[in-house]
Amino acid sequence: xxxxxxxxxxxxxxxxxxxxxxxxxxxxxxxxxxxxxxxxxxxxxxxxxxxxxxxxxxxxxxxxxxxxxxxxxxxxxxxxxxxxxxxxxxxxxxxxxxxxxxxxxxxxxxxxxxxxxxxxxxxxxxxxxxxxxxxxxxxxxxxxxxxxxxxxxxxxxxxxxxxxxxxxxxxxxxxxxxxxxxxxxxxxxxxxxxxxxxxxxxxxxxxxxxxxxxxxxxxxxxxxxxxxxxxxxxxxxxxxxxxxxxxxxxxxxxxxxxxxxxxxxxxxxxxxxxxxxxxxxxxxxxxxxxxxxxxxxxxxxxxxxxxxxxx
Numbered sequence: 001x002x003x004x005x006x007x008x009x010x011x012x013x014x015x016x017x018x019x020x021x022x023x024x025x026x027x028x029x030x031x032x033x034x035x036x037x038x039x040x041x042x043x044x045x046x047x048x049x050x051x052x053x054x055x056x057x058x059x060x061x062x063x064x065x066x067x068x069x070x071x072x073x074x075x076x077x078x079x080x081x082x083x084x085x086x087x088x089x090x091x092x093x094x095x096x097x098x099x100x101x102x103x104x105x106x107x108x109x110x111x112x113x114x115x116x117x118x119x120x121x122x123x124x125x126x127x128x129x130x131x132x133x134x135x136x137x138x139x140x141x142x143x144x145x146x147x148x149x150x151x152x153x154x155x156x157x158x159x160x161x162x163x164x165x166x167x168x169x170x171x172x173x174x175x176x177x178x179x180x181x182x183x184x185x186x187x188x189x190x191x192x193x194x195x196x197x198x199x200x201x202x203x204x205x206x207x208x209x210x211x212x213x214x215x216x217x218x219x220x221x222x223x224x225x226x227x228x229x230x231x232x233x234x235x236x237x238x239x240x241x242x243x244x245x246x247x248x249x250x251x252x253x254x255x256x257x258x259x260x261x262x263x264x265x266x267x268x269x270x271x272x273x274x275x276x277x278x279x280x281x282x283x284x285x286x287x288x289x290x291x292x293x294x295x296x297x298x299x300x301x302x303x304x305x306x307x308x309x310x311x
Contacts, residue, residue, distance in 0.1 A: 001055070001264060001265055001266075002055050002133040002134055002263060002264050002265075002266060003055065003056065003133055004055070004056045004057075004058065004131055004132045004133055005050045005055055005056075005057055005058070005132055005133060005134045005135070005136065005260075005263055005264065006057070006058040006059075006060060006128050006129050006131075006132040006134075006135045006136070006158075007043055007044075007046050007047040007050065007057060007058070007059055007060070007061075007135075007136045007137070007260070008043065008060045008061075008122065008129075008135060008136070008137040008141070008145065008146065008149040009041065009042055009043020009044070009046065009047075009060075009061060009114075009136070009137055009138045009140060009141055010041035010042055010043040010044065010061065010092055010111075010114040010138065010140030010141055011039075011041040011043060011044045011059075011061045011062070011063050011067075011073075011083075011091060011092060011113070011114065012039075012040045012041035012044070012091070012092040012093060012094040012109065012112075012114070012140075013037055013038075013039065013040070013091055013092070013093055013094070014037065014038045014039065014040035014041075014094045014096055014252070014292070014293050014294075015037055015093065015094065015095050015096065016037075016038065016096045016097075016098060016252070016291075016292065017031050017096070017097055017098070018031060018032060018097075018098045018099075018100050018291075019031050019097055019098070019099060019100065020032070020099075020100050020101060021099055021100070021101040021102075022097070022099050022104075022106065032100070038292045038293055038294055038295055039072050039073075039293070039294040040094055040096075040252070040253065040293035040294055041061075041092060041094065041114070041140060042138040042140050042163065042165060042256050043059070043061055043114075043137075043138055043140060043141070044059065044061065044073070044294065045253045045256035045257065045260070045293050045294060045297065046136055046138070046163070046256045046257075046259055046260035047059045047078060047260065048075055048078065048260070048294050048297050049253075049256060049257045049259070049260025049261050049264075049283065049297050050077075050136075050260040050261070050263060050264055051075050051076060051077035051078040052075065052076075052077075052297055052298060052299045052300065053260070053261050053264040053265075053279075053283070053299075053300045053303065054077065054264070054300045055077060055264045056077050056079065057077055057078050057079060058079045058081075058082055058128035058129075058131075058132065059073070059078060059079065059080060059082060059083060060082045060083075060084075060122060060125050060128055060129075060149070061082075061083055061084070061114070061117075061141075062083075062084040062085070062086050062113040062114060062116055062117040062121065062141075063083060063084070063085060063086065063091045063092075063113050064085070064086055064089055064090035064091040064112060064113045065085055065086070065087075065090075066090060066091065067085070067091045067113075069083050079128075081128075082125045082128045084117070084121055084125075085113075086112075086113035086116040088116060089111075089112045089113040089115070089116045090112050090113065091112055091113050092109065092110060092111055092112040092113055092114040092115075092140070093109070093110040093112060094107055094108070094109050094110075095107070095108045095109075095110075096252055096293075098250050098252065098291070102248065103248030103249050103250050103251050103288060104248075104251055105250065105251055105252050107252070109140065109166070111140070114140050114141050115141070115142060117141045117142060117145045118142070118144065118145065119144040119145055119147070119148035121145065122145050122148040122149050122152070123148055123152065126152045126156075129149060129152045129153050129156065129158060130152065130155075130156040130158065132153075132158050133158065133159070133266075133268060134158065134159050134160070134161055134263050134266065135149055135150070135152075135153045135158055135159075135160055135161070136161045136162075136163065136259065136260065136263060137149055137150065137160070137161070137162055137163070138162075138163045138164075138165055139163075139164055139165060139166055139167070139168070140165075140166065143168075143173075143174065143177065146162070146177060147174065147176055147177050147180065150162075150177065150180035150181065151180060153180075154180055159182045159183065159268070160180060160181050160182045160183070161181075161182070161183045161184075161185060161259065161263055162177070162181040162183070162184050162185065163185050163186070163255070163256075163259050164184065164185075164186050164190050164194060165186070165187070165190055165255070167186075167190050167193045167194065172193075172194060173194065175215065178212070178215040178216060178217060179215065179216040181216075181217050182217065182218050182219060183217070183218070183219040183220075183221065183270075184212055184217050184219070184220055184221070185221040185222075185223070185259050186222060186223075187222070187223045187224070187225070187255060188222060188223070188224050188225070191208050191222050194211070195207075195208050195211040195212075197211065199222065199224065202230070202240070205222055205230045205232070206232065206238070208220070208222060209222075209232040209238070213234050217234075218233060218234050218270075219231070219232075219233050219234070219270060219273065220232050220233075221262075221277065223255055223258060224240075225243075226243050226245075227240075227242070227243060228240055228241050228242040228243040228281060229241050229243075229258070229277055229280075229281065231273055231274065231277060233270065233273065237273075239274055241274055241277040241278050241281055242281070243281055243284070243285065244281055244282055244284075244285035244306065244310065245285075246285045246286075246288060246289045247289065248288045248289070249288065249289055249290055249291055250288065250290065250291045250292065250296065251288050252292065252293045252296070253287055253292075253293040253294070253296060253297060254284045254287050254288045255284070256293075256297075257280070257283050257284045257286075257287040257296075257297050257298070258277075258280040258281065258283065258284040259280065260280075260283075260297075261279055261280040261282075261283035261284070261303065262276045262277050262279065262280030263276075263280075264276075264279075265279045265280075278307070279303060279307065282303045282306040282307050282310070283297075283298050283303045285306065286298040286302055286303065286306065
């Protein structure tokens with residue numbers, strides 16, 4: 001089990017509205033509730049998932065001057081000493097529409113302070129990364145910040161985990177970033193955007209993994225929704241970890257919970273990858289069974305109870 005994990009990434013204020021179903025273009029739908037605000041952002045979601053699984057978590061992020069860090073990031077094990085404040089931008093915003101019919105969501109993001117983070121900002125907090133077992137990053141902050149964070153990690157022998165979301169509209173990912181990534185964890189849509197290989201079966205997943213191995217990445221995890229998650233290492237070890245079947249209420253933060261929770265269980269040599277992913281899958285099943293992003297992320301005791309019930 002990891003002792004310290006640093007998450008480099010976004011903090012958003014989620015504004016969530018539930019609709020009976022996703023509408024067609026030009027259609028107006030009634031919503032059963034008004035807009036609900038909660039804390040989110042892929043970075044903060046993953047950090048909370050790590051912290052609630054009992055691991056000390058350093059959060060490197062940037063927020064607006066209006067943000068109340070002590071109140072909004074009051075989570076056990078979550079270290080907020082590395083939260084920066086933008087002089088020009090407000091805290092990032094996420095506008096989330098959730099289908100009551102399926103639990104699926106559509107998310108639109110305004111970067112705000114997240115987009116104001118620089119490589120120099122990250123370098124100023126290199127001590128947080130240097131003391132870690134793993135550093136996790138996503139793509140809701142500028143690419144230069146992720147590259148800088150991963151450079152610091154490799155300078156200090158820290159393993160890097162990249163969740164390539166949201167994927168850039170054009171251009172893919174820089175070769176430098178892929179070379180600095182030890183573990184990549186896209187979903188099936190994101191990996192298709194990266195590799196051009198559609199995920200249809202295990203054979204296509206193997207082809208996706210080969211793409212990453214050729215670019216210097218050692219370990220590949222592809223989440224495949226309700227089917228679970230695929231993994232492969234460059235030593236040839238591979239498999240599929242099934243999802244825990246639940247009735248989905250809201251899929252927001254499901255992938256973030258999986259990544260954060262999985263990381264907490266990993267050994268440094270990754271020899272327990274499948275076991276760690278099973279823990280992450282159990283955590284994710286709890287997240288999708290309740291509403292919201294951060295409020296839905298489970299504690300370690302809750303996850304362990306699910307695993308015990310499914311022995």
